[in-house]
Amino acid sequence: MSDIYITGHKNPDLDSVCSAYGYAVLMNLQDPENNYIPVRCGHLSSSVRKILESLDIDIPEYKRDIYPKVRDVMMHSDRKIDANDLLTDAAAHYSDKTPSALPVYDKDTFYGLLAVDDIARWTMHELAKGSMITSIPKVRDIMSEQGTPIDAGELFEDARNLLQQSKKRGLAVYDENGYAGYVTRRCFLKCPKNKVILVDHNESRQSIRGIETAEIVGIVDHHRLDAVRTAQPIFIDAEPLGSTCTIVYQLYLRNNRTPDPVTAKVLLTGLISDTLILKSPTATGVDAVAAHVLASIAGVDMEKFGLEMFSKVEGLGELDPESAISSDFKSYKEKGVSIGIGQCEVTQLNDLNDYADTYASCLETVRTKNGLDWAVLMITDVIHECSVLMCTDYKAVRYLPYKQIGKGLFDMPGVMSRKKQLLPEILHAVGE
Ligand SMILES: [Mn+2]
Structure with missing residues (x-):
């Protein structure tokens, strides 16, 4: 799955x-x-x-x-080791998967990771003393200091680097609900897609x-x-x-x-x-x-x-002009001229004069921001099947086949499609 x-x-x-x-x-x-x-x-x-x-x-x-992300590669343990278990109880977990770290719980709460290094350190220490290892410690007694846990939303790359530079075999992973799983270096061998x-x-x-x-x-x-x-x-x-x-x-x-x-x-x-x-x-x-x-x-x-x-579509007068223009704005390049064409849908164009000036100056801002030579906004009345074109000042404007109805404003009766109807005219005007 x-x-x-x-x-x-x-x-x-x-x-x-x-x-x-x-x-x-x-x-x-x-x-x-x-x-x-x-x-x-x-x-x-x-x-x-x-x-x-x-x-x-x-x-x-x-x-x-x-x-x-870390959550895409983190592991969960199906068996629970308790911090008060004896080390021999944990031994069984190593036989099948040989993990380099295992999560340990204190009753139901996550307690920390038991690393293979912790076990080796304790065992070697006992052997160095010449001990026959007759008394088995509790898991919690041999666990070393824990590394800083990481977030499940951390990027895979960042977490891999973090773990590579750390002395720790593994780290606990937390998400918004608390402990979520754990990762070891092995989790980062292959980047998931x-x-x-x-x-x-x-x-x-x-x-x-x-x-x-x-x-x-x-x-x-x-x-x-x-x-x-x-x-x-x-x-x-x-x-x-x-x-x-x-x-x-x-x-x-x-x-x-x-x-x-x-x-x-x-x-x-x-x-x-x-x-x-x-x-x-x-x-x-x-x-x-x-x-x-x-x-x-x-x-x-x-x-x-x-x-x-x-x-339910809000009128342009009620919207923030910049987000209204940018919400459906496409850029094109023709003969070295970069052009941006935005489109907004309205249910009537009667209130155009109320917002035309504000939108015109905002269109100029959008043009500058995007490094364009020419920016136009097609305001389409979906009920009456017509549009008005608003243009920033550019020399190709005079080659447009539409009737001018105001400063930088053109009437486009029957024009509804940016792709099929307006774009060819714009490209033609630029080529003149
Ligand atoms: Mn679509």
């Missing part, structure tokens, strides 16, 4: 979190031999959190990184910290492929569909399963969010079929559910 983490990209959006959740449910049914854990490697925006909370699920937990499945992304720089130390065992995604090299053949399902949740739904079908109503609602949420209620040009017929089937399993009206969901 091993733990396999399923994670979406940094800056987790609904498709990323919902597909990780839905895929974990499926994989735990398909493969009970392993434990699939959906996680997220970034913090949720308040809108995404609000929507996930309304689904009544255990929201995938934040996982800071996937680096191997955590297993990860990537959903809604496949590039390691968009992934969880420490991904280079992990073993990627699967990829389910709908973005351009720029995946990592793997040591083993792995499962990959990459399709040009509107959402990763659609692909996950298809994997249920492929395995002759139907998602339960709660999971169906979760998948529907990610699907509707990424495809802007199927109105985005990235939405395909496959997405539409999946959305309707998922809605009927979940017992909701697809359109109504979608509008209700987007009504």
Whole structure:
């Protein structure tokens, strides 16, 4: 049984979190031999959190990184040696595994580690005296001073170095609940690899910290492929569909399963969010079929559910401009020009004038911070199917095919997709 983490990209959006959740449910049914854990490697925006909370699920937990830790290699002892036991009682434990240290308890509480050095020291001392070793000491009487315990969350590398430089054979490991296990030098002979499945992304720089130390065992995604090299053949399902949740739904079908109503609602949420209620040009017929089937399993009206969901998305006036811009911000490089394109979803653009100036100056800050030549923000009204483009001052601005409606502001009727509609125009303008 091993733990396999399923994670979406940094800056987790609904498709990323919902597909990780839905895929974990499926994989735990398909493969009970392993434990699939959906996680997220970034913090949720308040809108995404609000929507996930309304689904009544255990929201995938934040996982800071996937680096191997002490807890991945620590040992537990199935037999308990008591500090008041005689050394002969402990002897039996050495015959089978020959460990270099053994945990010792005082009744039920962890007492310390008995190291093989402690036994050797005592024995040699007795032999040096010419003793026939007739009186056997209690375990506690021969235990040497204990080393400083380490934390279960300590990095593998750091703990290995610590133990290598220490005179101790082993160290006790503690976590938030107290004593958790122990490690000896032998635990650090081979660095373990955590297993990860990537959903809604496949590039390691968009992934969880420490991904280079992990073993990627699967990829389910709908973005351009720029995946990592793997040591083993792995499962990959990459399709040009509107959402990763659609692909996950298809994997249920492929395995002759139907998602339960709660999971169906979760998948529907990610699907509707990424495809802007199927109105985005990235939405395909496959997405539409999946959305309707998922809605009927979940017992909701697809359109109504979608509008209700987007009504929970906070207006830009209520948000912190910098986090609103950065929460979905992608960088591109074309002809030596670095460009950043952010996208925000709103349910109406009538209040644009209230926040336009604040956002424009913040966009300029984001541009400088990221060392970009040009930064733009696409504000998409998902209900009325149009967008407004906000641009920092740059010479390519005049080559954009959109009508200017204010300083650095352009009207984009019918434009919903950054990838399919806006990006080609931006790249074209830069090339002029
Ligand atoms: Mn997606």
